[in-house]
Amino acid sequence: MNLQPTVLALITPLLVAVIPVAFAADTAGLIADCEACHGKNGASTDPMVPTIAGYSAYYLAESLLIYKEKARPCPQIKYLTGAKKGTSTTMCEAVAHLSEEQSNAIGEHYAEKPFVRAKQAFDPALAKIGSGLHELHCTKCHEDGGSSPDDDAGILAGQWTPFLDVQMTEYLEGKRPMDEKMKPKMEVLKPEDVKALLHFYASFQ
């Protein structure tokens, strides 16, 4: 009697069932680490930590790679919850061990979650000025007030503005590399323009 086909027939469905479960378990462990800072399902409750739910899978995976290569500033941050609560680290250290496959899987995971807009104060008059500036300089690449993940350029509408403020400063000071075509649009902004733009992004609630 030839056992092989029988064994294969038995084993194949087992493998098909076990491999995705093992992969999902692996991703779940990684996700728990992210959520100790980025909040449940990637919806941040800390103004210095961005919400990452609902971003495009591409932007997420690409961002993880950029931090892994330390090609963007990595401010010190303490774990907000979980077993490592209070331990100081950086985004670059948090992703140093991730493979490209894991980064892609994490990107796919958060792209499926809803982006939750931050509840934050804003000045309606400044938000109106910011809206005009956004239409003039930014909407080409950050559509609908920067609310579309399809731009692969993050989400600005409803993102925590203390976090966005840091990003704007890093771009303007040349510390975070930026899209070549975004540069001239950023460089014309006066400090009061940046402020108005942030009030505009905060007005999405």
Ligand code: HEC
């Ligand atoms: C210890 C806290 C901490 C952990 C753990 C952590 N992050 Fe972050 N993350 C941050 C902070 C703070 C920033 C903002 C850093 C900056 O100013 O560049 C950030 C930025 C990001 C960004 C950039 C968002 C944007 O709008 O450009 C992405 C994407 C991200 N994190 C994803 C993740 C993922 C996925 C994980 C898990 C593998 C993770 N983070 C783990 C704190 C953390």
Ligand code: HEC
């Ligand atoms: C030519 C396209 C383009 C224009 C115009 C543009 N951006 Fe961007 N922006 C991008 C891309 C692409 C990214 C993704 C990350 C990167 O390249 O740094 C980005 C990222 C950002 C980020 C970081 C988002 C995050 O989650 O980390 C901010 C903030 C931002 N842009 C603000 C602006 C503002 C404000 C304007 C208008 C004054 C503007 N951008 C105009 C293409 C553009």
